Amino acid sequence: MLSTTLANLRAHLPRLVAATLAVVIAVAFVVATLVLNETSRATLLRAAGAEYVGTDVVVTAADGSSLAGAVGAVAAVPGVRAVDPTTAAEVQARFPGRSEAYLQAQAVAADPALRWQRVTDGALPDSPGEIAVATTTEAAVGDVVAVTVYDPATGEATSTGEATVTGLVDLGGDPSAGLFARGFAVADQVAAWGGTEPTELRVAGWNRTDPEALAAAVAPALGFAEVEVRTGEQAAEDAVAGITGNRLALAAVLLVFATVAVLVAGLVIANTLAVLVAQRTRDLALLRCVGATSRQVRRSVLTEAAVTGLVASAVGVGAGVGLAALVSALVGTDSPLPLEGVAVPLYAVGAGLAVGTLTTLLAALGPSRGATRVAPLAALRPVDAAPLRSRGGLLRFGAGLLLVLGGAALMALGVLTVNVYASLAGGTASFLGVVLLAQRAVPPVVAAAGRALGRVGGVPGRMAAGNASRNPRRTAATATALLIGVTLTTAMVVGAASTRATAQAGLDAAYPADVEIGAYGELPASLLPRLEDVDGVAGGTALLGVDVTAPDGQPLWVQGVDAAAATPVLRSTADLTLPAFGEAVLPQWAADSYGLRTGQTLTLQAGERSRALTVVVGDTGLGTPLLSTADLRALVPDATAATLWLRLDDGAGQRDAIEEVTELTGAAVPDAYVTGLASERAAIDSVLDALLLVVTGLLGVAVLIALIGVGNTLALSVVERRQENGLLRAMGLTRGQLRALLAWEAVLVAGVAAVLGVLLGGAYGLIGTASVLGGQDTVLLDVPWLQVGGIVVVATVAGLLASVLPARRAARTAPVAAIAAV
Amino acid sequence: MSVPVMTVPGEPPASVSSAAVRATGLTKVYGSGETAVHALAGVDVAFARGEFTAIMGPSGSGKSTLMHCLAGLDAATSGQVFLGGTELTRLRDDELTRLRRDRIGFVFQAFNLLPVLDARENVVLPMQLAGRRPDPAWFDAVVARLGLRERLRHRPSELSGGQQQRVAIARALLPRPDVVFADEPTGNLDSRSGAEVLDLLRSSVRETGQTVVMVTHDPTAASYADRVVLLADGRPAGEVDRPTAASVLEALRGLGG
Incomplete structure (x- = not known):
């Protein structure tokens, strides 16, 4: 039986290669993640633990007390060559x-x-x-x-x-x-x-000293107990462990995405194997006819899957290590996550092989059960193309419905109580439910979309719609694989956009000015026009500052602002109160110290002049009371600028603008300070951008695998419908129309998966943002329509591309060859 | 065994005006060198308009290959095929495809209906592929004659073999092609359904002047035709006019088949 299995493998090799590409990519992803994790650990060991790696023994005072007095004692220990107190x-x-x-x-x-x-x-x-x-x-x-x-x-x-x-x-x-x-x-x-004072001693022994033995010898020489004696290697490991907390979290995140990739690969390969088995119904039945038991047939299918999975996993492991080496070379040591060379741990290789092989085997279980149901007689009659009805279908439907409803309830709870854990659990549960329901939900949607397509796509469109609905299970499984990737990608994109919008709004309100320039003395009047000329500065406004006499007779530093001039300069006035003429905005501390409330009158004096102003208690963003420029000038006619607010142009170049502003200001007023809040905003932006890019890239792998699935399904359909396509050609379907037929089918499946995925993902993204950031004052839900539309287009076009190769093969078939094959 | 009519290549034979399909010097070779198989070794044959012709011969005589070449499904190695005044052997793939859907009808042994389409959709498929609308009166007439009126909404899997073959015949007749090629149309049918199908083919010739060329190995089926063309080892091997099952059987014995 084994020789038959291997012969089968050889015969179907080209098709299996395409099928196992999904496994190769998923395994490569897993292995690359593990290898990069290990590489990063090894790099850190060499770097963070550098001072310990070449050291034989490290003596550390556990309580932080000085070890200066112990140097002599340690140096006297036989075998010790040198002692270095670390200061x-x-x-x-x-x-x-x-x-x-x-x-x-x-x-x-x-x-x-x-x-x-x-x-x-x-x-x-x-x-x-x-x-x-x-x-x-x-x-x-x-x-x-x-x-x-x-x-x-x-x-x-x-x-x-x-x-x-x-x-x-x-x-x-x-x-x-x-x-x-x-x-x-x-x-x-x-x-x-x-x-x-030294709290640590690094000890070197003579050549060929055994660090363990030296450590054992050093320990008794130290009289006091609060000392830790370790070998250099141990100390290095410990030093790295102190930094690796974050890194482990990163590895965990990466592995989550790897899991998604593996899951999608599993769906794709299960689908492909099911079709392969269906195609071989005759072969399998023939085997049964000549005496193979159903157990032997099942074992044959499973063996084939195991061999395929193992080979694909081995290729995947190689690809993963290569990928890791590439990433390591690109990232280098000059980055927040330094990488140097590649460290390939044995467990990464083992895990890659195991994950790939087991996924393939698990995926083969369903198809192998189908194979055993083949009756020997099937070899003798024409193949029945009727799809099998699943017995587990109802159970799956029930479970899916339960998961979706329960998950939705949990998510609602999560949004209402701003509990991200409830939402996460609800999201996971409901998404599992969606995957289970997809088998029932996708075919009607495809059929409906197909009816619409039939109107625009002509005869090929109508037939493509029919073909796509012909094997609902296969179509559903193909679409589901793509659906998972698209949903998660969209959820991340929408979530990130909403997070950014919310964070942006919060930052704008907290730091309304892009750049704030202040000084302990006065700022020359010529400074503002010069700064406004700087490339990248959109505009600015000057705030006057003077000392006046407060109602309690003490001097009070107040500033004056022209609200009309300042508003266009500020990003947001949500948290800021700007005074109108006749008003004085008092921060809470000033209002408290004078016992004033909003609406009461504050009288300020400056020399002979005095002015009564209506109090508004609010945030001035400066910490000082704020008047209107006109009121301030009425008190002190020759008041000078104390603070400048600048607004920068959006986009790149803000950093350069801030640098130039800082330089100009520093030259004019040496003790001035420049606070560039724009750079803070840009920092948050770039972090979100980088995060989004990385996550999108990671999920892109899942989408790629799913698209391979679309291509595989089509390629197999082409083989299955060889005769039918030949008939169509004989009836007068041109090659172009045949290619269009397959293209429409791919677009239909990929498009439906993309649209459903985007809808689901958008909902998940918004729910996630609402339950994470719900505690903020204002949560802005932002759907980046362009990017979301881009996802649909990319997925659909990629589906179209996936149809190119199968369509070419189909169009090459001569009509007579197809008919003669009956 | 009759000697094939000699023709000068390039010059049309005398019967050109009445021939719906004709072939001159047709050869088809599979493989090359020592392993080459001459499926057709120089065939000259013509089929008159409004005639029901059967092509017969033992297995491997090249009758199916001849039909495929005549119908533009397969490219001949050498020689010419004319459909009316059009030389098929000169056409490119797309031109051939259009010619097939506009001017040729097919009936296959295995019915070859599209499982995703119902009977009506299957019948109108070739015309739809060509972007043409079937003439409703003609459609009704064809459907009525084939007794399909009650079955138009059924999928192929819901039809019996005889019914499926009648759908296939309706599909072939609807565009009023220059010629209908039938490849063992009764091969998958019981004798009663087979007789029905043959009656329908013959009546379409008698009543509407349709040209039909049928490949078969069944002498009874051949007896429905006006004329039987015999083929052996890729060459014409005689003809039987106004055949009966007995006369066909005798002619076949003469071939030693």
């Missing part, structure tokens, strides 16, 4: 041509065996006054760094000095490398900069 100083450093920034200076070990830094240029420092810095500081050897040490308690500068850069250190994928500058100086220099 570090925190200073402010100013590199040439840049502003002052935080720098962490670590002591360089005296013994070369304990120097772990990878020097790319120059050398590590030998004496005080020298420093080696991380390559990420973008400094050059020979640069002189101005170092200021501040007292952490008072914040006052305690000493200043200079250090010459002697070398550059490559910190690789150290996750802290991008956050702040790091430098390395000799221990004396670090101590002079206020270095900490």
Whole structure:
């Protein structure tokens, strides 16, 4: 029987290759995810644990107390070659041509065996006054760094000095490398900069020392108990574990998408195998005729699936590792998720093989049951194309309905109570229900769409509609695979758009001005016109600032704004109260301190002048009371600008504009501060964009697999209907019409799946956003019509493309060959 | 065994005006070199308008291949086929396709109806493919003669074999083709349904002047025809005019088949 199975495999190889592409892609996805996870871990181990990897033993004070006194004792332990007490100083450093920034200076070990830094240029420092810095500081050897040490308690500068850069250190994928500058100086220099007491000792043994044995020897030499003695390798692992929390979450997210891909692949391959078995009804029946038992037939089908699955999985594992290597090379070490080389763990290979093979086997269970139902007599009579009615259909319908209704109720609860977990559970349940119901729901929709198509698509359209409804189960399964991908993609797109709109609105309200410029003294009147000329600045308004006398006789800093001029500059005035003429907007603290409420009168004085204003309690966005410019000038005619609000043009280039504004302002008023809220907004935007891109890409894999399914189903239909298509050709169907027939069929199935998926996904996206962000003041539900429409078009056009190859094969068939095959 | 009429290639034979379909020097070779099989080894044959002709011969005599070449379903290796004044052997695929749907009708052994379409849709399919509307009076007449009026809404799977074949005949007759080719039309039918089908084909020739060419290996079926053309080893092997089952049987024995 095995030889028959293998002969079958060989005979159907081309078709199986197409069918198993789905498995290959899904497995590649899973393996790439696992390999990248491991690679990232290995990279971090080398980077974050760099100082420990080459160290034999690490001694750490568990309670953070100084280990300075223990250095001698450890050094005296037999087998110890050198001991390096780890100390570090925190200073402010100013590199040439840049502003002052935080720098962490670590002591360089005296013994070369304990120097772990990878020097790319120059050398590590030998004496005080020298420093080696991380390559990420973008400094050059020979640069002189101005170092200021501040007292952490008072914040006052305690000493200043200079250090010459002697070398550059490559910190690789150290996750802290991008956050702040790091430098390395000799221990004396670090101590002079206020270095900490050592809480950690790194110990090197002589060559060929066994770290475990050395650790065991060092431990008793330390008198006090609050010390942890680990080998260097352990310490490195522990250091990485401290950072990997987020990374594990990322791996989990990736694996969720991988699961979706595997699920879709399973649907596709189950469908393909079912058709393959149906096509071979005669062969299988012949086997039964010559004495094969139904058990043997089933085993044959399952063996075929197992072999196919295993081969496809092996290819998938290779592709996955290749993909991971590619991603690793593209991402490199200079990113938030540093990657260096590829680490292929055995479990990734095993998991890939297991997932692919098991998915294929599971998918083959249904078709293999169908195969055993083939009666031996079927070999002797013409094949009956009538689809089988499923016994489990009613059960599935009930379960699907229950899941959809229950899930919908849970989601409603989730939206009303703003509980994302309820919505998530409801969404998952209802989506499972939808997948179960699809088998019943999709065929009528396809039939209805087909009737509409029949009116526009002519005869080929009408026949395509008939063909698409002919095998409802297969059509439903094909469409469902695509439906899953499209639904999830749309849900993400709509969810992200709504999140962005909501976050945007919240940001706009909280930070109404794109750029705010303030100063402790006055801002020259010429500054605003110059800033308004900067490329990318849309407009600006100046707020006047003066000290006036408050009702309690104390001086009060107030600002004046021209509401009419300011409104177009601001992104939002939702949370902001701007004063009209005769009004004074008081922040809550000012209203409280003067005992005033909205509607009461506030009298302000400036020298001889005084003015009575109507109080409005509200947020001014500045923390100071706000008057109208006219009222302020009435009090202080020569008031000058204290704050500038700028609005930037939308789109790219905001960062450049902010930089130029900062430069101009800094040159004019040295102590001015510039707050670029636009950059904050842009940061949120870019995070959402990147997230959306990644997620869409991941789900794109599922859609791709589903489209392979559409192509497969059509290819198999073409084979099944070889005779019928030949007949149509004999009756006068031109090749073009035959291609159109198949194209319409593909468009019908893909289009229905895309439209249903977009509707479902849109609903899920909106429900998800509402239940995550429902707590916010304003939740903006935003449907990006263009992108959603794009999804429908892309899925449908891709379905059309999937029909090209099968259609070509169908059109090549000579009419007589098809008829003669009877 | 009669000697085929010799013709000079390129010059039409004398009976050109009355012939609906004719072939000259037709050969069809499958494979090449030593393994080449000459399914047709030079056939000259003509079928008159309004005539019911049966092509007969033993298995492997090339009768089906001849019909496929005459109907433009298969390309001949050499020789010419004329449908009226049109030379089929010169047409490209799309021109052939259009010619088939406009001027040729088919009736197959296995009925070959489209399972997704009902009887009426199957009948009008070739005309729809051509974008033409059937003449309602003619449609009614065809449907009435074939006794399909009550069955028009049925799918093929809901029809008996005889009924399916009558649908196929209606499909072939509706566009009023120059010629109807029938390939073993009774092969899948019991003898009573078979006789019905043959009666219908003959009456369409008698009453409406339809030209019908039928391939069969059944002498009884051939006896319904006006003339029987015999084929052996890819060559014409004689004719029987006004055949009866007995005279056909005798002619076949003469072939040694």
